[in-house]
Amino acid sequence: MVHSKNDKLKRESGSNFMPKFDEKGLLTAVVIDGKSRSVLMVAFMDKEALAATRATGLAHFHSRSRNRLWCKGESSGNVLKVEAIAVDCDQDALVLTCSPAGPTCHTGSNSCFYRQLEGQDLIPLSN
Template sequence: MTDTRETGSDFLPKFDSAGLVTAVVTDRASGELLMVAHMDAAAIEVTRATGEATFFSRSRGRLWRKGETSGNILRVVEMRVDCDQDALWLIVDPAGPACHTGARSCFYRGVALGVTPAEGALSPVV
């Protein structure tokens, strides 16, 4: 299966013990990293069928279509899988902020490097 999964043309996602794969989401226009979420087989199926990013919410224990309450839908223009098929990359056209905080990206803070954890601090990313 490894050779088929790594070099073949079949889509064979390698789910973790919880039945999930990691999904990395970037903006098609800017290339900016917007968010990281998880997908199960059903979320992948719905995303492929609708073109709208759908994830498995671990906190809610159910499928979650990004933007279902905020309207900030992520329209998927391309989905890629990594070499061993345990991670997905969704390239999207966002219809608003990706983060539930209202920030454009969930990665809006930097972590100081070269300091001890006690010294470390978060800082806004410009």
């Protein structure tokens, strides 16, 4: 899809929300903790997930493995209450500032980023 310079200017400098979904219909969504500001997880949103998030105030994503909408915490109860949504310069990525109701990672860790790469080894980070 070809966009005009005017569309690019509106998207990058304007005040209208014009999300730029990729060829698979997805945006990258980085989730950070509203208190600690640490990165909790990275996921993807399609139009349906973005609309559900905005309508409910709870973080919804597109599950690529299940190919469906999912509300974070729908089975664990560890939902993410959205406090704010920041939009990057070309509107193809979002940062969701959230208040987590419990651990964010399916492993039980507070964050999905619980290890650090040192050489060829993954070293656990303290939560």
